[in-house]
Amino acid sequence: MSDIPAETPAEDSGAERLAEDSSASAILPLDGSAAESLPVAEPVKTATIQKIFLVFLVIGGISFGGGVVAYLRSYLVTNYKWINDETFIELLAISQSLPGLNATNMAVLIGDRLQGKTGAAVALIGMCLPGASMMLAVGMLYSLLHHNYLIQSVLHSVAAAAIGLVLATTLQLGKKSVKQPWDFLVVGLGVLGINVLHQMVPFVLLGVGTVSVFPHRPRKQKKESTP
Amino acid sequence: MNKRSLITSALVLASLVGVVLIIRQASDLAVLGDLAKVFGYISLLTIGGGMAAFPELKALTVEHHHWLTAHQLIHLYSVGQMAPGPNMMMVVSVGNMVAGFPGALVSGLAFFIPTAILTFVVGRLWNSMVDNPWRGSLQRGLAPVSVGLLLAGCITIGLAVLTDWIAIVECVVVFGLLLRTKINPALLILIAAILGYARFYILGPLPKIP
Numbered sequence: 001m002s003d004i005p006a007e008t009p010a011e012d013s014g015a016e017r018l019a020e021d022s023s024a025s026a027i028l029p030l031d032g033s034a035a036e037s038l039p040v041a042e043p044v045k046t047a048t049i050q051k052i053f054l055v056f057l058v059i060g061g062i063s064f065g066g067g068v069v070a071y072l073r074s075y076l077v078t079n080y081k082w083i084n085d086e087t088f089i090e091l092l093a094i095s096q097s098l099p100g101l102n103a104t105n106m107a108v109l110i111g112d113r114l115q116g117k118t119g120a121a122v123a124l125i126g127m128c129l130p131g132a133s134m135m136l137a138v139g140m141l142y143s144l145l146h147h148n149y150l151i152q153s154v155l156h157s158v159a160a161a162a163i164g165l166v167l168a169t170t171l172q173l174g175k176k177s178v179k180q181p182w183d184f185l186v187v188g189l190g191v192l193g194i195n196v197l198h199q200m201v202p203f204v205l206l207g208v209g210t211v212s213v214f215p216h217r218p219r220k221q222k223k224e225s226t227p
Numbered sequence: 228m229n230k231r232s233l234i235t236s237a238l239v240l241a242s243l244v245g246v247v248l249i250i251r252q253a254s255d256l257a258v259l260g261d262l263a264k265v266f267g268y269i270s271l272l273t274i275g276g277g278m279a280a281f282p283e284l285k286a287l288t289v290e291h292h293h294w295l296t297a298h299q300l301i302h303l304y305s306v307g308q309m310a311p312g313p314n315m316m317m318v319v320s321v322g323n324m325v326a327g328f329p330g331a332l333v334s335g336l337a338f339f340i341p342t343a344i345l346t347f348v349v350g351r352l353w354n355s356m357v358d359n360p361w362r363g364s365l366q367r368g369l370a371p372v373s374v375g376l377l378l379a380g381c382i383t384i385g386l387a388v389l390t391d392w393i394a395i396v397e398c399v400v401v402f403g404l405l406l407r408t409k410i411n412p413a414l415l416i417l418i419a420a421i422l423g424y425a426r427f428y429i430l431g432p433l434p435k436i437p
Contacts (some may be wrong), residue, residue, distance in 0.1 A: 017270065038416030049234055057415070060312035065413030068312065094353055096373075099271045099364045100342030103313040107345050109350045117347075118231050121238060124343050132313030132319050133245050137330050138306050146299055149432035150424070155302040156433055157423025160394035161384050162305035164401030165412045166278050172375040172406075177370030186392055190375020195382045201272050202284040208375060213368030218360030 016023040047082045049122055055080065056107055056126030066169070068103035068127075072110070082114055103127055185210040259327045261292060263337040266318050270338045275373025277315035278380035287382060294325045301384055309416045313339070318402060391434070393426065 059071045069092065076082045083091075091113070095105035104124055111123030146149045178187055186208055193204035265287045270282040282305065288294045295303075300321070301416065307317030322334025356362050389395050401415050 008311055011321055015243070021306065049231060054297060063311045065309055065411050065416065066314050093366065094317070095346070096275065097347050097369060098349055099274050100285055100346055101273060101313045101315055102276060104339055104343060105346045108346045112308045112347060118235055122234070126337070128339060129311055131310045131316040132335055134310050135316040135319045136323055138255055139303065139323035139331065142303060142320060143324050150427045153427035154420050154423035155305065156388065157397060157419045157426060159305040159384070159388045160300050160397040161416045161419035163381055163388060164398040165308055165405060165416070166377070167406035168379050168402050170374060171412040174374045176274070178374050183371040186371040187375035187378060190372060191379045191382060194379035201280060201376065205272065205274070205372065205376065209369060209372050212372045213364055216364045216367045218364055226428055
Protein backbone atom coordinates (compact mmCIF):
# COMPACT_ATOMS: atom_id res chain seq x y z
CA MET A 1 0.00 0.00 0.00
CA SER A 2 1.50 3.30 -1.07
CA ASP A 3 1.16 6.50 0.91
CA ILE A 4 0.33 8.75 -2.03
CA PRO A 5 -3.43 8.22 -2.27
CA ALA A 6 -3.91 8.60 1.47
CA GLU A 7 -6.01 11.73 1.03
CA THR A 8 -8.20 10.36 -1.71
CA PRO A 9 -11.39 8.48 -0.87
CA ALA A 10 -10.19 5.57 -2.99
CA GLU A 11 -8.39 4.08 0.02
CA ASP A 12 -11.53 3.38 1.98
CA SER A 13 -10.83 -0.26 2.56
CA GLY A 14 -7.36 0.37 3.98
CA ALA A 15 -8.59 3.10 6.31
CA GLU A 16 -11.40 0.91 7.48
CA ARG A 17 -9.03 -1.94 8.19
CA LEU A 18 -6.82 0.35 10.25
CA ALA A 19 -9.78 1.78 12.08
CA GLU A 20 -10.83 -1.70 13.00
CA ASP A 21 -7.32 -2.65 14.01
CA SER A 22 -6.86 -0.01 16.63
CA SER A 23 -7.66 3.52 17.73
CA ALA A 24 -7.46 6.61 15.55
CA SER A 25 -3.93 7.42 16.66
CA ALA A 26 -2.68 4.40 14.70
CA ILE A 27 -3.95 5.93 11.47
CA LEU A 28 -2.31 9.29 12.01
CA PRO A 29 1.25 8.33 10.94
CA LEU A 30 -0.11 7.62 7.45
CA ASP A 31 -0.62 11.36 6.96
CA GLY A 32 1.97 13.38 5.13
CA SER A 33 3.06 15.28 8.24
CA ALA A 34 4.37 12.41 10.30
CA ALA A 35 6.34 14.55 12.71
CA GLU A 36 3.27 16.35 14.03
CA SER A 37 1.10 13.32 14.31
CA LEU A 38 3.29 11.31 16.66
CA PRO A 39 2.03 12.07 20.16
CA VAL A 40 5.14 10.69 21.87
CA ALA A 41 7.37 13.25 20.21
CA GLU A 42 5.91 16.10 22.28
CA PRO A 43 6.10 14.78 25.79
CA VAL A 44 4.87 17.38 28.27
CA LYS A 45 2.08 18.67 26.02
CA THR A 46 0.15 15.43 26.38
CA ALA A 47 -0.09 15.99 30.14
CA THR A 48 -3.43 17.76 30.27
CA ILE A 49 -5.27 18.20 33.56
CA GLN A 50 -7.69 15.39 32.73
CA LYS A 51 -4.89 13.06 31.73
CA ILE A 52 -2.89 13.81 34.88
CA PHE A 53 -5.95 13.07 36.98
CA LEU A 54 -6.66 9.83 35.12
CA VAL A 55 -3.10 8.55 35.27
CA PHE A 56 -2.80 9.22 39.00
CA LEU A 57 -6.24 7.72 39.55
CA VAL A 58 -5.10 4.56 37.79
CA ILE A 59 -1.88 4.37 39.81
CA GLY A 60 -3.80 5.12 43.00
CA GLY A 61 -6.18 2.30 42.09
CA ILE A 62 -3.85 -0.50 41.02
CA SER A 63 -0.88 -0.14 43.39
CA PHE A 64 -2.14 -2.82 45.78
CA GLY A 65 0.32 -3.55 48.55
CA GLY A 66 2.25 -0.31 48.14
CA GLY A 67 5.25 0.34 45.90
CA VAL A 68 3.61 3.46 44.48
CA VAL A 69 6.97 5.00 43.58
CA ALA A 70 7.78 2.11 41.23
CA TYR A 71 4.40 2.48 39.51
CA LEU A 72 4.90 6.24 39.16
CA ARG A 73 8.27 5.71 37.58
CA SER A 74 7.15 3.13 35.05
CA TYR A 75 4.07 5.15 34.05
CA LEU A 76 5.36 8.72 34.08
CA VAL A 77 9.00 8.26 33.11
CA THR A 78 8.95 5.14 30.93
CA ASN A 79 5.51 5.10 29.31
CA TYR A 80 4.30 8.69 29.12
CA LYS A 81 7.72 10.41 29.21
CA TRP A 82 6.19 13.35 31.09
CA ILE A 83 9.33 13.77 33.16
CA ASN A 84 12.83 12.37 32.81
CA ASP A 85 14.52 10.02 35.21
CA GLU A 86 16.84 12.65 36.70
CA THR A 87 13.92 14.89 37.61
CA PHE A 88 12.11 11.90 39.05
CA ILE A 89 15.03 10.99 41.33
CA GLU A 90 15.39 14.60 42.42
CA LEU A 91 11.68 14.86 43.26
CA LEU A 92 11.92 11.58 45.16
CA ALA A 93 14.74 13.01 47.27
CA ILE A 94 12.52 16.00 48.14
CA SER A 95 9.63 13.66 48.99
CA GLN A 96 11.70 11.52 51.27
CA SER A 97 13.17 14.36 53.28
CA LEU A 98 9.79 15.99 53.97
CA PRO A 99 6.96 14.84 56.20
CA GLY A 100 4.13 13.14 54.34
CA LEU A 101 3.96 9.89 52.43
CA ASN A 102 6.05 9.38 49.32
CA ALA A 103 2.99 8.58 47.24
CA THR A 104 1.22 11.86 47.94
CA ASN A 105 4.36 14.01 48.04
CA MET A 106 5.38 12.69 44.62
CA ALA A 107 1.87 13.32 43.28
CA VAL A 108 2.04 16.96 44.43
CA LEU A 109 5.57 17.54 43.10
CA ILE A 110 5.01 15.89 39.72
CA GLY A 111 1.57 17.46 39.29
CA ASP A 112 3.09 20.88 39.99
CA ARG A 113 5.86 20.32 37.44
CA LEU A 114 3.34 19.31 34.77
CA GLN A 115 0.45 21.75 35.26
CA GLY A 116 1.13 23.96 38.28
CA LYS A 117 -1.28 24.24 41.21
CA THR A 118 -4.20 22.58 39.44
CA GLY A 119 -1.98 19.73 38.30
CA ALA A 120 -0.77 19.17 41.85
CA ALA A 121 -4.32 19.20 43.20
CA VAL A 122 -5.78 16.75 40.67
CA ALA A 123 -2.76 14.44 40.98
CA LEU A 124 -3.18 14.35 44.77
CA ILE A 125 -6.92 13.70 44.53
CA GLY A 126 -6.46 11.00 41.89
CA MET A 127 -3.80 9.29 43.98
CA CYS A 128 -5.94 9.29 47.14
CA LEU A 129 -9.46 8.64 45.85
CA PRO A 130 -9.38 4.86 45.19
CA GLY A 131 -7.56 3.93 48.41
CA ALA A 132 -9.69 6.29 50.49
CA SER A 133 -12.93 4.82 49.12
CA MET A 134 -11.67 1.33 49.79
CA MET A 135 -10.56 2.08 53.34
CA LEU A 136 -13.84 3.88 54.03
CA ALA A 137 -15.64 0.68 53.07
CA VAL A 138 -13.22 -1.37 55.18
CA GLY A 139 -13.83 0.95 58.14
CA MET A 140 -17.59 0.57 57.81
CA LEU A 141 -17.36 -3.22 57.60
CA TYR A 142 -14.92 -3.34 60.48
CA SER A 143 -17.21 -1.27 62.73
CA LEU A 144 -19.83 -3.99 62.23
CA LEU A 145 -17.61 -7.05 62.41
CA HIS A 146 -14.77 -6.37 64.85
CA HIS A 147 -16.33 -8.53 67.57
CA ASN A 148 -16.43 -11.52 65.25
CA TYR A 149 -13.84 -14.16 66.27
CA LEU A 150 -13.31 -15.26 62.67
CA ILE A 151 -12.55 -11.69 61.55
CA GLN A 152 -10.18 -11.28 64.49
CA SER A 153 -8.31 -14.42 63.51
CA VAL A 154 -8.03 -13.28 59.88
CA LEU A 155 -6.82 -9.81 60.83
CA HIS A 156 -4.34 -11.13 63.39
CA SER A 157 -2.76 -13.14 60.58
CA VAL A 158 -2.86 -10.16 58.20
CA ALA A 159 -1.15 -8.01 60.85
CA ALA A 160 1.67 -10.54 61.22
CA ALA A 161 2.24 -10.44 57.45
CA ALA A 162 2.05 -6.64 57.42
CA ILE A 163 4.86 -6.44 59.98
CA GLY A 164 7.00 -8.63 57.72
CA LEU A 165 6.19 -6.29 54.83
CA VAL A 166 7.07 -3.09 56.67
CA LEU A 167 10.23 -4.67 58.11
CA ALA A 168 11.36 -5.63 54.61
CA THR A 169 10.68 -2.09 53.35
CA THR A 170 12.59 -0.64 56.31
CA LEU A 171 15.55 -2.92 55.68
CA GLN A 172 15.69 -1.96 52.01
CA LEU A 173 15.61 1.69 52.97
CA GLY A 174 18.25 1.08 55.63
CA LYS A 175 20.61 -0.59 53.17
CA LYS A 176 20.87 2.72 51.33
CA SER A 177 21.14 5.14 54.22
CA VAL A 178 22.52 3.22 57.21
CA LYS A 179 26.16 2.45 56.46
CA GLN A 180 28.53 3.97 58.98
CA PRO A 181 28.74 3.01 62.69
CA TRP A 182 27.29 6.41 63.59
CA ASP A 183 24.19 5.66 61.51
CA PHE A 184 23.63 2.38 63.35
CA LEU A 185 23.95 4.24 66.65
CA VAL A 186 21.30 6.72 65.45
CA VAL A 187 18.90 3.89 64.52
CA GLY A 188 19.52 2.30 67.94
CA LEU A 189 18.90 5.58 69.74
CA GLY A 190 15.61 6.02 67.88
CA VAL A 191 14.39 2.56 68.89
CA LEU A 192 15.62 3.09 72.47
CA GLY A 193 13.83 6.43 72.75
CA ILE A 194 10.49 5.12 71.51
CA ASN A 195 10.27 1.48 72.52
CA VAL A 196 12.26 1.48 75.78
CA LEU A 197 11.99 5.01 77.15
CA HIS A 198 8.53 5.57 75.58
CA GLN A 199 9.27 9.11 74.54
CA MET A 200 7.05 11.02 72.12
CA VAL A 201 7.99 10.75 68.45
CA PRO A 202 8.63 14.51 67.93
CA PHE A 203 11.11 14.60 70.83
CA VAL A 204 12.94 11.57 69.52
CA LEU A 205 12.91 13.07 66.03
CA LEU A 206 14.42 16.33 67.30
CA GLY A 207 16.92 14.77 69.71
CA VAL A 208 18.16 11.90 67.57
CA GLY A 209 17.91 14.10 64.49
CA THR A 210 20.35 16.57 66.01
CA VAL A 211 22.75 13.76 66.94
CA SER A 212 22.49 12.37 63.42
CA VAL A 213 22.84 15.60 61.47
CA PHE A 214 25.73 16.88 63.62
CA PRO A 215 28.57 14.90 61.94
CA HIS A 216 27.20 15.86 58.53
CA ARG A 217 26.94 19.58 59.28
CA PRO A 218 28.38 21.89 56.67
CA ARG A 219 32.09 22.50 57.15
CA LYS A 220 34.67 24.46 55.27
CA GLN A 221 36.99 22.58 52.93
CA LYS A 222 37.00 19.36 54.98
CA LYS A 223 35.82 16.15 53.41
CA GLU A 224 32.98 14.25 55.03
CA SER A 225 34.43 11.84 57.55
CA THR A 226 33.30 9.36 60.16
CA PRO A 227 33.19 10.79 63.65
CA MET B 228 -13.94 30.56 31.02
CA ASN B 229 -11.19 28.10 30.36
CA LYS B 230 -10.99 24.50 31.42
CA ARG B 231 -8.52 25.10 34.22
CA SER B 232 -10.56 27.68 36.08
CA LEU B 233 -13.61 25.47 35.62
CA ILE B 234 -11.83 22.58 37.31
CA THR B 235 -10.52 24.80 40.10
CA SER B 236 -13.96 26.23 40.81
CA ALA B 237 -15.46 22.74 40.70
CA LEU B 238 -12.93 21.61 43.32
CA VAL B 239 -13.68 24.62 45.53
CA LEU B 240 -17.41 23.98 45.18
CA ALA B 241 -16.98 20.29 46.02
CA SER B 242 -15.02 21.10 49.18
CA LEU B 243 -17.64 23.69 50.21
CA VAL B 244 -20.36 21.08 49.77
CA GLY B 245 -18.23 18.71 51.84
CA VAL B 246 -17.94 21.21 54.67
CA VAL B 247 -21.68 21.87 54.64
CA LEU B 248 -22.30 18.11 54.69
CA ILE B 249 -20.03 17.76 57.70
CA ILE B 250 -21.73 20.48 59.70
CA ARG B 251 -25.19 19.09 58.93
CA GLN B 252 -24.38 15.48 59.66
CA ALA B 253 -21.95 15.73 62.52
CA SER B 254 -23.47 15.11 65.89
CA ASP B 255 -20.43 16.40 67.72
CA LEU B 256 -18.23 19.01 66.14
CA ALA B 257 -15.71 18.74 68.98
CA VAL B 258 -14.92 15.17 67.95
CA LEU B 259 -14.27 16.32 64.38
CA GLY B 260 -11.94 18.98 65.74
CA ASP B 261 -10.06 16.35 67.73
CA LEU B 262 -9.79 14.12 64.66
CA ALA B 263 -8.45 17.02 62.60
CA LYS B 264 -5.89 17.91 65.28
CA VAL B 265 -4.69 14.35 65.81
CA PHE B 266 -4.33 13.42 62.15
CA GLY B 267 -2.94 16.79 61.12
CA TYR B 268 -0.29 16.42 63.80
CA ILE B 269 0.44 12.76 62.99
CA SER B 270 0.93 13.56 59.32
CA LEU B 271 3.81 15.88 60.17
CA LEU B 272 5.67 12.97 61.81
CA THR B 273 5.54 10.61 58.83
CA ILE B 274 9.14 11.18 57.78
CA GLY B 275 10.30 8.15 55.84
CA GLY B 276 6.91 6.46 55.91
CA GLY B 277 3.64 6.02 57.73
CA MET B 278 5.07 3.50 60.19
CA ALA B 279 7.33 6.17 61.70
CA ALA B 280 4.28 7.87 63.18
CA PHE B 281 2.64 4.68 64.44
CA PRO B 282 3.76 4.88 68.10
CA GLU B 283 2.41 8.43 68.33
CA LEU B 284 -0.77 7.43 66.49
CA LYS B 285 -1.32 4.65 69.01
CA ALA B 286 -0.61 6.95 71.96
CA LEU B 287 -3.16 9.51 70.79
CA THR B 288 -6.00 7.39 69.38
CA VAL B 289 -5.81 4.51 71.87
CA GLU B 290 -4.37 5.82 75.11
CA HIS B 291 -5.41 9.47 75.03
CA HIS B 292 -8.73 9.62 73.17
CA HIS B 293 -9.84 5.97 73.61
CA TRP B 294 -11.31 5.99 70.11
CA LEU B 295 -10.42 2.33 69.56
CA THR B 296 -8.31 -0.45 71.07
CA ALA B 297 -4.69 -1.09 70.18
CA HIS B 298 -5.67 -4.28 68.37
CA GLN B 299 -8.34 -2.52 66.35
CA LEU B 300 -5.81 0.11 65.31
CA ILE B 301 -3.32 -2.57 64.30
CA HIS B 302 -6.00 -4.44 62.34
CA LEU B 303 -6.92 -1.34 60.36
CA TYR B 304 -3.27 -0.43 59.81
CA SER B 305 -2.54 -3.92 58.48
CA VAL B 306 -5.48 -3.99 56.09
CA GLY B 307 -4.39 -0.53 54.96
CA GLN B 308 -1.05 -1.98 53.86
CA MET B 309 -2.88 -3.98 51.23
CA ALA B 310 -4.97 -1.08 49.87
CA PRO B 311 -3.70 0.73 46.76
CA GLY B 312 -2.28 4.24 46.84
CA PRO B 313 -0.80 5.93 49.93
CA ASN B 314 -0.34 3.31 52.66
CA MET B 315 -1.85 5.32 55.50
CA MET B 316 -5.41 5.47 54.18
CA MET B 317 -6.40 3.68 57.36
CA VAL B 318 -6.81 7.15 58.91
CA VAL B 319 -10.06 7.28 56.92
CA SER B 320 -11.23 4.03 58.54
CA VAL B 321 -10.38 5.33 62.01
CA GLY B 322 -12.22 8.59 61.30
CA ASN B 323 -15.22 6.61 60.12
CA MET B 324 -15.25 4.49 63.28
CA VAL B 325 -15.12 7.59 65.47
CA ALA B 326 -17.59 9.88 63.72
CA GLY B 327 -19.04 8.26 60.60
CA PHE B 328 -18.56 9.67 57.12
CA PRO B 329 -17.82 13.25 58.29
CA GLY B 330 -15.14 11.80 60.56
CA ALA B 331 -13.61 9.91 57.65
CA LEU B 332 -13.60 13.04 55.49
CA VAL B 333 -12.06 15.25 58.18
CA SER B 334 -9.39 12.65 59.05
CA GLY B 335 -8.40 12.17 55.43
CA LEU B 336 -8.21 15.91 54.71
CA ALA B 337 -6.34 16.65 57.95
CA PHE B 338 -3.83 13.90 57.23
CA PHE B 339 -3.11 14.69 53.57
CA ILE B 340 -3.67 18.43 53.03
CA PRO B 341 -1.09 20.03 55.41
CA THR B 342 1.81 17.88 54.19
CA ALA B 343 0.68 18.36 50.59
CA ILE B 344 0.84 22.14 50.99
CA LEU B 345 4.21 21.92 52.74
CA THR B 346 5.57 19.73 49.94
CA PHE B 347 4.15 22.05 47.30
CA VAL B 348 5.83 25.09 48.84
CA VAL B 349 9.17 23.40 49.50
CA GLY B 350 9.07 21.84 46.03
CA ARG B 351 8.94 25.32 44.52
CA LEU B 352 11.65 26.69 46.79
CA TRP B 353 13.89 23.66 46.34
CA ASN B 354 15.83 24.99 43.38
CA SER B 355 16.76 28.14 45.27
CA MET B 356 18.08 25.96 48.10
CA VAL B 357 20.47 24.02 45.89
CA ASP B 358 23.45 26.01 47.08
CA ASN B 359 22.55 25.87 50.75
CA PRO B 360 24.99 23.43 52.40
CA TRP B 361 22.43 22.52 55.08
CA ARG B 362 20.19 20.89 52.51
CA GLY B 363 22.58 17.99 51.95
CA SER B 364 23.42 17.77 55.65
CA LEU B 365 19.79 17.43 56.68
CA GLN B 366 19.05 14.98 53.92
CA ARG B 367 22.00 12.80 54.82
CA GLY B 368 21.45 13.10 58.57
CA LEU B 369 17.70 12.49 58.64
CA ALA B 370 17.80 9.30 56.55
CA PRO B 371 19.05 7.03 59.39
CA VAL B 372 16.68 8.74 61.84
CA SER B 373 13.71 7.82 59.69
CA VAL B 374 14.96 4.22 59.49
CA GLY B 375 15.15 4.19 63.31
CA LEU B 376 11.60 5.54 63.61
CA LEU B 377 10.27 3.00 61.11
CA LEU B 378 11.95 0.20 63.04
CA ALA B 379 10.53 1.51 66.31
CA GLY B 380 7.06 1.49 64.74
CA CYS B 381 7.54 -2.12 63.62
CA ILE B 382 8.57 -3.07 67.16
CA THR B 383 5.54 -1.33 68.66
CA ILE B 384 3.20 -3.36 66.42
CA GLY B 385 5.30 -6.51 66.67
CA LEU B 386 5.09 -6.59 70.47
CA ALA B 387 1.31 -6.60 70.21
CA VAL B 388 0.87 -9.03 67.33
CA LEU B 389 3.77 -11.50 67.35
CA THR B 390 2.52 -13.28 70.46
CA ASP B 391 2.23 -16.80 69.06
CA TRP B 392 4.44 -19.01 66.91
CA ILE B 393 2.18 -18.97 63.89
CA ALA B 394 2.29 -15.18 63.71
CA ILE B 395 6.08 -15.11 64.14
CA VAL B 396 6.59 -17.68 61.38
CA GLU B 397 4.24 -15.78 59.07
CA CYS B 398 6.09 -12.52 59.68
CA VAL B 399 9.49 -14.11 59.03
CA VAL B 400 8.30 -15.87 55.87
CA VAL B 401 6.78 -12.68 54.42
CA PHE B 402 9.93 -10.75 55.31
CA GLY B 403 12.16 -13.34 53.63
CA LEU B 404 10.01 -13.69 50.51
CA LEU B 405 9.85 -9.95 49.97
CA LEU B 406 13.62 -9.62 50.21
CA ARG B 407 14.33 -12.60 47.94
CA THR B 408 11.58 -12.40 45.33
CA LYS B 409 9.59 -9.77 43.45
CA ILE B 410 6.25 -11.13 44.63
CA ASN B 411 3.45 -8.58 45.11
CA PRO B 412 3.05 -7.80 48.85
CA ALA B 413 -0.73 -7.59 48.46
CA LEU B 414 -0.75 -11.24 47.38
CA LEU B 415 1.17 -12.28 50.49
CA ILE B 416 -1.22 -10.35 52.72
CA LEU B 417 -4.15 -12.01 50.96
CA ILE B 418 -2.59 -15.44 51.59
CA ALA B 419 -2.11 -14.45 55.24
CA ALA B 420 -5.82 -13.63 55.42
CA ILE B 421 -6.67 -17.08 54.08
CA LEU B 422 -4.30 -18.66 56.62
CA GLY B 423 -6.01 -16.72 59.41
CA TYR B 424 -9.33 -18.01 58.13
CA ALA B 425 -8.07 -21.60 58.12
CA ARG B 426 -6.53 -21.15 61.54
CA PHE B 427 -9.92 -20.24 62.99
CA TYR B 428 -11.45 -23.48 61.79
CA ILE B 429 -8.51 -25.63 62.88
CA LEU B 430 -7.42 -24.03 66.16
CA GLY B 431 -10.49 -22.01 67.08
CA PRO B 432 -10.56 -18.39 68.26
CA LEU B 433 -7.38 -16.59 69.26
CA PRO B 434 -6.33 -17.29 72.84
CA LYS B 435 -6.17 -13.62 73.80
CA ILE B 436 -9.26 -11.67 72.82
CA PRO B 437 -8.45 -8.03 72.18
